[in-house]
Amino acid sequence: MNGLIVFNSANDVAYQNLNGDLTEKICNIAIAQGLVPAGSVMTPGAALDSNVLLQIFSPIISSQRIMHCQFDNAYASFQCENGFNLAFGELLGFTFLKIGQTEIEQLMRQLGVAMTLTRYFYGANLFGVQAGAMQQELLTLCLNCYESQLWQEEQAYLLEALPKLLINTELKRTVHVTLDATLEQLRQTGGQQRAHALLLVSHKLVALNSTRQALPLAPADLLFLAILARALQSQKSQRAVAVFLQGVSHDVNSGCVPCIVHLSRLHGHQVLLQIIEYGHMPLTSSIYDTFFVLQKIVAVQQQGDADALKPAYESLESFVSQTLTALKRHLKQKHEDLESCVKKFTARWENLRKMYVEFFKSFERELLVRIESNLPAFVEELKQLFTLSLASCDSASNQQLDQLADSAAVVEAKLLEFAEFLAVKAARNMSIDAYLEDFPGLVHFMYVNRSSGQMLAPDLRQNSPQLLPKSKLWHMVEFTRSYLKRGQTTVMWKDRTFHYSYFLWFEDLSGGILKCTLDLHQHFLSTGFGAGANGQKTPAEPGALPMDYYSELAELCFPKLSPGKVRVYELYCIHLGLVTATCAVEHARRLVATISDVVGEETF
Template sequence: FGDWSAFRCHVRVGFCFCVKLIVKLGTQCPSSVNTLFVCLILIPNLHSIVCWNKSTQLFPRDPFVLPERLKMRCILVFDHLNDIIFSKCDHKFVSHVKKLGSFQGLDTNGIENECEDMDLNFVIQLFSPIVTSQRIMSSQFGNSYTSIQCQDGLNIVFDEYLGFLFVHLGFREIPWLKRVLGVCMSIMQHLCGPDISVLKTNRPRSTLVGRLLDTWSALVSEDQGFLLEAIEQLTVNPELNSVAIKALSDATDRMKSMLDQPKSHALLFVGNKFLALYSSKSVRELSAGDLLFLSLMSVWCQKEASNLPRPGSRSESSCSEFYSPDASPKSLQENGPLVDGSGSASDLILLSVDDKPASSPNVIHISPIAEGVTLILLYQTVYESLSVGLIDTFNMLHALNVISMSNTEIDGLKKGLENLEPASKKVFEAVKKLKSSDLSPKIEGSVKLLHSKWEVLKKQWSDHKKGAANSTSILSCCQNMNNTYKDLLRLTVLNRSSIPGSQASAHVIRQKVTASLVHFQSFLQAKALRNFTLGSREYLNINKYLEGFPGLVHFIYVDRVNHRIIAPSYDFEMAKPEGNLTKNQVWGMVDLSRTHLQEGHLAMMWRDQSFCYAYYLWFEDLSGTPLQPKVSVPQAMKMLPLPGVISIDFYKRLIEICFPRMTHSKIRCFELYCIHLGIATSSCVLEHSHRLASTICEVSGIPPNPLDIL
């Protein structure tokens, strides 16, 4: 056990033997494969037994009898070789791994305390059985695990993207673990595109992923907008709104004149709340998922800027809540700060293109213009068409790789190659449209190499049809092409070399926007803390709500077309004794509503000892006429992901499934949460809900939307 590389090789050989045995058994009795395979492979390392097929439940025989349940959590990302390319865990996970190592007779003296590096080789050994099982069940039988539940409450969830396996374990509920894992995948796609493997070697990139995950975790536990994955827009007077839009319009004009970037956006965030957006005429509209990601980056930048060392101050290192082993960097100091001394940050991110997430490369400049007020400048690079073609190509190559491990290899190989060819043609056409100034010798060399490899692939396929070549040679050629496509991706779409040249112009634009809003800075800083409240006396329209809705304690209204949220800021710490609504009650209301929504319930009402809660989801056309779903909602929910927007737009998919023969752009979807005092009757709550949906424009300026739940 001294030579870890040799040991890992030995373990993998053993896995291959087990895999072949199970595949052979599976051809005789496929229904028993899941249980058999996990029994043979999981028991040695995880000390577990399997009770049920598919919805697998593991009952660990942990050799350590702990005085209390070990509530550890960890996110791991494995590549196709089952090596860890990204990891994020807490100290309890590190401690538990150390104890497992000691139990198996391994030397763990290298981990002197919980802030030291953790040996990822041992972690790979622990997880290899279950990762291998997951991959075989997916490729051979199309019946992969979505989650595993253990007797002591530990849950493990899985997801996959282009052959990268994402694993999240913890003692939280499975839907929550899945949600966090989906957010993690979305962050990686925005920062890395299809090249997730870069996280293994690019320490600053991996650091940023971890910091954004920490920021999201903090926001989702405190902010209603992030809890519901919706954008909260500040309620400001027309004068300020006009000044902000004018300042952002001038900013996009300057990006065009100073940087020669006609496709740009300029945004203002106050805290994590959205103030204003101006987009140039030729640019694509930002999606709600993109806006949430930009809001997340804005808050992250604010926090990083506040933690920058001041002149003359001394920084003290301490163990943070999360711990990142070698595959992920531990601290910003090891690679220099991601935020400069002025609190600004510049980077390259990928935004959505129509229904394709993380496909459009954009340079982003984030700059503070006042405390809590952030300006974001975005401009689209020239490689968008190339990026879309490359992502399609990577998807086709991944599909071919899956086919190679399945039992339908011969039939699927032809279809896979037929799908790969148009995707590759899209790449070559996008390269031809680039200006000569955007083509370097390395890019041209990669394109020529791809052309030659395509000719080799065509010849291999022709020989295969004649029986002169096997599928292994074709798949080997595809793997070589995949590496060359990845090189082209890094040379073009993910190339960050032009960012420093635009930072000086971004600084000038920031100064101009700051000067335009200098008289409103104090007001915006106050709005960052509280947008509006039901108890506010400074706005007449809020008083109307107080007078018209007696017993109403709190409400949340969400337009699920543009994902804008309208909700009073509620200070849970300063809540009055007679209306002692707690944050846990609001967050619990959302969790319970989501659970029942996934079961197909679009309207519900329930009570506890203090309050009456109500939730509604409804559809209407552009004229405001209510629409009823054309299919069974409970059946439709079975085909949908978790409710949310950041990873996948659940509500857009819901509209598409519920109204299959209608123009989806003409259908609107809304959500409404209401909390009344417990003495309110059901008829009163229903009547308030109707009027609230119809008169919300008095607060927001949004056109009224009648709620039809009867």
């Protein structure tokens, strides 16, 4: 059984994605409670009645909200009989309920991925009626692809990093020149100053080129685009979708980057993704951050924390002011609907601001009640403003879709003579056999650059399943993550067959080792770790999708260095059990150097 249900602030069902077993289980409960007639049969693939879900789960969700609002101590998960578990998440006033017969740790990770994918498809206006059915369809498609196929079968999605295809320098240069020419054509003929071109072959990254003004992509963005390409692989060869990428965390405009992603399936298992940024970044970023600040002030008011209310209001006032300034600066020509929306939004804010000013003078409870009753309407106006401001930019980008299809055809033609070679190379990207002579006893390794979101590892299918069962690899990653969450960056252990080792370290841009003076273990024990973006409290789960764990870890260890100047690396090694710890450490050191030589001039 596996499923996800999302409830809005009124406890109504905003989204559901339940597999057949869970649907049948809930249907049986509904019959037993008299919510549906006895003998009712669910149509395969049909959604359950939202009212039925509401009546069954409302006590749990209401209890969750009470624990959050009155005690600031919301449930993280429930463990039930027969391995039936529930995990809770909160995003912009929506409660995410993940249900499944799996371990809590895995359920929490799947929940984090579901929330991240939701943000990628909806931006700030989660499950908004203006978004239409396409966003919900894409979310369901990607969720099902990730949970039923990718996460369980492929090491790239287990590690949450995109595999890098190793090709010779001349071919690499040809690919980059081709993608650069494509971006230049988009700039000259379509006026697209902020764009990316990404080429995948058999789901491995060949090259990523970007224009100078484009916001750099985050590791999570790369992984999301790869999941999107996989989920749509059975669709038609050309597809364009609107998404909201994250961007690198240290950029002021990151968090919500509106993009049009055009996917083209070329010859020889090649997939070209052309990504066009179309929003006004300062405006989009301000509106996006305002949603989170609004959610914070709602939580503070519900908890009755008078001391925290004024700082929360001042933060809200700052972001609303930024939004209004950005509207005047970037949207000078507004269509009638947007102009009307801006006026309504400004009027509602002015009304709300006056009530807050009066409240801070007298702290009368009646004024706070009036504020709380006016907030929902203000939130709706903000959602409408977010949608209309993007629509005014989106229409211009949609006119360029034909040009993107033409660009894809040009790329395919230029790379046609290399297509078969790239397909064969992707199928045999790296083999452990090439390393056995220099590293006797080495069974498998995974080398990950967490700053770029890329990884290098021998393909699993090239290993004999009898030599390295996949279950061993999956258990190794989960085991090391459990220690990393306690602040341990080096872990080594053995079982009856294998010797496992894990290393995490930091480098500067020149490749020099950066040593962290902070005792991570003691720090994590005393303070915990994992405050997510925009101040939202999230579980500290290592990975790229639930949260940018490694970026926050780098900022924690090196607060005086710019985040863009610190690189985070991980190395997983599996040796035969006879290999000693000293030998494993030496192998790890030489393996990193060897891979650097193989990769060549391009920094991994």
